[in-house]
Amino acid sequence: MTVPKAEPQAHDRRSLHERIAADLRDDIMTGELPPGANLPSTAQLRSRFDASNATVQKALQLLKEERLVVGRAGAAVTVREHRQRTIRPAGSLTPAAPGEPSPWLAEAAEQGTDARITLLGVTETVPPADIRTALGLQDGETAVLRSQLLLIDDEPAELVKSYYPRDIADGTPLMEPHRIKGGTATLLRHLGHEPHRCVDRVSARVPTQEQFEALRLPGSLPVLCTLRVVHAADGRPVEATSMVKAGHLYELQYEFGPE
Known part of the structure; x- marks a missing residue:
């Protein structure tokens, strides 16, 4: 009997900063990061996603543009009130x-x-x-x-x-x-x-x-x-x-x- 070959696993082709933003966005939408909470520090995000500082900052900028978080460079980034x-x-x-x-x-x-x-x-x-x-x-x-x-x-x-x-x-x-x-x-x-x-x-x-x-x-x-x-x-x-x-x-x- 011929065993069918397994389907190849799909690969996420998005850039790393988009994938980081997607995971953080999910944390916000599920309430893991509630309104008013600080996001993990840049150092923590670098470690979590094995990413450079510039890549993490690009991910955070996406979330700011989406009106999900607020903050500035060098300060804590916070989940917006009424974000969802x-x-x-x-x-x-x-x-x-x-x-x-x-x-x-x-x-x-x-x-x-x-x-x-x-x-x-x-x-x-x-x-x-x-x-x-x-x-x-x-x-x-x-x-x-x-x-x-x-x-x-x-x-x-x-x-x-x-x-x-x-x-x-x-x-x-x-x-x-x-x-x-x-x-x-x-x-x-x-x-x-x-x-x-x-x-x-x-x-x-x-x-x-x-x-x-x-x-x-x-x-x-x-x-x-x-x-x-x-x-x-x-x-x-x-x-x-x-x-x-x-x-x-x-x-x-x-x-x-x-x-």
Whole structure:
């Protein structure tokens, strides 16, 4: 009997400073190096990775550009506070109370951050194929697009593109070039399309040029993409939203139990 040959082991072709940054990034994201903690000293990193001082400094510079750590040459390098944010999707379906801000703004305030939403534009457009499928639109059929940039402490956090069927959006504030008080979940509820269920599809992708520039990404790190489809109680999809975040700064937390 012929024994199949073992597959050759894959070799990490990244440069040494990129590999060092990757391992330190993982220590930060897993909490091994929590916010406010000092990174190991340059001497310790040189020993751990069998690297030169210049290579270690290049690795640390990558992490600084990614907004994960702060520090200067000759001083301790520290993990930034709020270096990783946890998003809880279920909260986005909760309509805001009268006079209260949207759930996203309210949660950011509870975490002690200064959050704001910039409306980039409101247009009528033919959505991408995945959005058309999600909303049940025909090829060439248009929808209303609301584009927004979410910022935390003046840093871009998320690029959001929300699409609405024309018959739902026509003649409503969804068509107007203004922020919607309380968020769209509150407005949809008032329009008789109360969000009842949402379905998320999450993927990691290489950022597009638009995403790279809008989020001020530091390099070739992936982005975390969520396509969320919101359904009313009758099952009709009433909103489809593309949400893009820097993959190295965010995680999603889903909570569920037995039905």
